Structures are given as C-alpha cells and as structure tokens.
Amino acid sequence: MKKLAGKSLVIVAALTAASASAALQIVPAPRKAVEGEGTFVCTGDVVAQVKFESDTAVPKEGYRLSVAKDGIKIVSSDEAGRFYALETLKQLAAKEGKDGVKVPCVEIEDSPRYSWRGLHLDECRHFFGKETVKSILDLMARYKLNRFHWHLTEDQGWRVDVPGYPDLVKYGAVRSASPRHGEKAYTGTKEDAAKLNGVRYGPYYYTEADLKEIVAYAAARHIQVVPEIELPGHVYAALAAYPQFACCPENLSSREPRLVWGIEKDVLCLGNDEAIKFMENVVDWVCKVFPGDVVHIGGDECPQIRWQSCPKCQARIKKEGLGDHNGLQPWITRHFVKFLADRGKRTLGWDEYLLGDIPKSAMGMSWRESRSGAGHELVSGAAAATRGHDVVMTPCSYCYLDYGQGLGDDPFLYIGGKVTLERCYSFDPCAGVPDDAKSHILGGQGNNWTEYTWNEYDLAWKVWPRMLALSEVFWLGEAKPGFADFKKRAAVQRSWLVSHGVNCAPIE
C-alpha cells in the first residue's frame, strides 16, 4: 500500500461523471441520501469551504452533510461525526479541471448501526511494521472503521519491547526458521520440521515510542487501538524469554518462539505467582501505553495438559478451590478482569475465555461457529450476549480474511476455508441473537491472521475489497442496500484503491 499519510485533506477521487448516481458510489453507503441538482465547485482545499455546525440531536458518530451549489454544511454532535462527514465528502468529490474540485449537490443524513467496526492484524506470525500499519489506519478511516485490534503476542513471536523485560524481544521477537512458503506445518513432528526454511526471521518488534506513535496516528483518525496480549495460552514466545514461567521449563531449552504454526501446549504456569506477576507487569504497562478503554487478553485455544501434571498448578487448584484444571483459566480470567477494571479498562477475549464463572463486565469476541481450536466447548456470540456479555462478532466463516476469497485466479496463499466478497456482505452480526440481547452486540470485525500472509501486498489483497463489504455491514447493519448495489460502488472504490497503490483483489 502506498503511504497515504498526510494527504487526508487532499481530494483525489476516481469518480467520473459517467458513473451512476454519485451519492450512491460511496462505501459504506449513506443511511439516507437525497440528490439535488447541479454541483458545488471550488478551487483548492474543499474542506476550507465547509461550514460546521453542532447539534446534540445528531447520533453519536453521525452527521448531516448538505452540499449545495453555493456551499457545504456539516452538522454533527461530536468530533467523530464531523470526521466521518469529511470522509464522505472526500469520496464524493472529484477533480474539476487543473486545480478544481466538484461535489454533487446532495443531502445526506448518516450514522452507524454499530459502535465497534473493527479490523484486526496479527503481527506475530509475520511482521508488517509501522508504515504498513499507518496505511491500514488511513484506509480504515476512509471506510469509517474505528477499532484497530492489534495482535502483538503469540507462540510464534512477541512484538513489544516492555521496559524491564529486555529478554522478551531478545528471545521472543526472532525465529531461526519458519515454515517454507507454500508449506503447511503445524506440529512438532519430523515431517513438519522438514518443512522449515532455515531463514532467520527478525528480530521484529515495536518500541514504546513506536506504539505511542501509532496510537496517536490512529486517534487522529478516530480509531481506537485495542492491544492484544495473549494469556494464559499462546505465550510460548514469552516463555522462550522466561522458561521459569512455564510448567515444564525444560521444554523451552531452545529459547526461541515456536517455529511451526499451530497451537503450543506449553502455556503460562498458573500455579507460579512470579509468572502471574510478570503478566500483571506487562498488562499494567499496556494500560499506560494504550489509552483506549479496552484491553484484549486473548484466552483462546489454551491446552490444559501441562496444568494437569504440574505440582504448582495442582496446588493452586487446591488452594483456590477450583475443582480441577478446568477451573484454572476462569480463575486467571477473573483475576485480570479485576486487574484491568482497577485501571479503568474493560477486558476483551476470544469466546473460549467466557467458559466458566466470568463477570458480565468481560466482553467477548466470538470467532468460533463450532467446537474448533483446542476443543473447548463453544460459547456462541448469541449465548454470550444472552448471558449479558457485550460481544464483538467475528465468526470465521464471514470475517476471517486469511480464508480463501473464491477468486478464479489467485496468486496468494490462504490458511483454508472460503469467505467470498458476497459472503462478507451477507454477514449479520445480530443473526440468531434474541431480541432482548441484541443491545449486547457491539459490532463486528475483519480478522487478519498472518501465517500465510508475508507482506503488505499480500495483506492488502486479502483485506480489500472484502473489508469494503464488512465496513458497510458494520455501518448500516440491517439497512444495507444489497449486494448488487454494493458491488457497483465497490468497483468505484477498487479503482480508487488501485490508483492509490493498494493491491486490492478483483471484484468478480
């Protein structure tokens, strides 16, 4: 993706007069648009021509945009609404002559259906870096997405330099090998070991200054960064730095992250007070670096096999009256829900972490549609919402952008599955949720797991245009105008994306 930074006020649109209804060429479609006669024309910066007004009756993040021949007016109740009105204006505007800009006359009344309109990026399996992240944030703003879920720690890599713990990146941010391009390797068998490429990967990580730079860049675009620090599973890269925090330190003798993909059986020893103190220190630092109100603690795919034979974990179970190993994860989840609440934050985690007795204040991220992953019982989004948890819906068969997109010809690799553009557009975050629990569905998110995604071109291909469809779902919900209508507008957006250096996949 070409860097779009610093160009936010420059209007460069690919719209042409020959296209159909101008107001309908934007994505997400506006909730209500009435086209007028003629166009507004000016030279230079069109934003400088806009008159802004405030009206508390306009919904949160919503706006009214009036474009008339003699002027442009934006009315909103908050800064975000004003920001989104300008993003709409940028999509509507087209070049006129050498220095001119023209905007079709239109009256738009718009506001989002969902408050959580997210995009996720796994930087652990592969690392993309600040400039790619900024490009993603630019495009998120254009399509009115407002949560960037940043997956920063994993079995295969630890990507943040936490003060006081230099070994985290020394050992956790570099792999001596990864699965070869095109090979699928998930286990520790000899057969999978033979699929490794022997190429050093890293060290790749973000410093505190990098993270603060991204947080500020996102905030300027009304995007909250939601950091994810995985626990108690998917922590193998951290255990490479601190083997003493594992139930079986001898399993970490290589002192490096997991080299193949898949789920690691060595997880945090929950019987070890020092291991828990370590995680508290990391999470406490995360709370200070990321000012948003939500911290994601993972909680997915945590095998319990080590806990079953670990004397420390067994002692914890006995001391806390947890029954058996099944009681350990809910226990640590409750611990961190309180730890984060004490710091003014809400806790978010993948659906498995809601198993057991978990406070209603814990938010869930629903990804599974069956008992997949490490085999934990399914907690569906509908079930979690019915129990009173706020939920972000990211079901893999609609929202996983590392699944194949069903193109006739596709040079890129996928983890499997099939999520077509139309499938994304058909997503209803509230499907199957009882009416009285629907208020707990905060919205949805597109997820980029990156085992089979190597660089920004590969990533952009998988994100766009599917994220256009999801952005419209999250903005309009039940009011979306339909796939045929969307497809025409998405084609216009694809032209814009391609002309701005974004490797958007075709719309077939």
Ligand SMILES: [Zn+2]
């Ligand atoms: Zn243990």
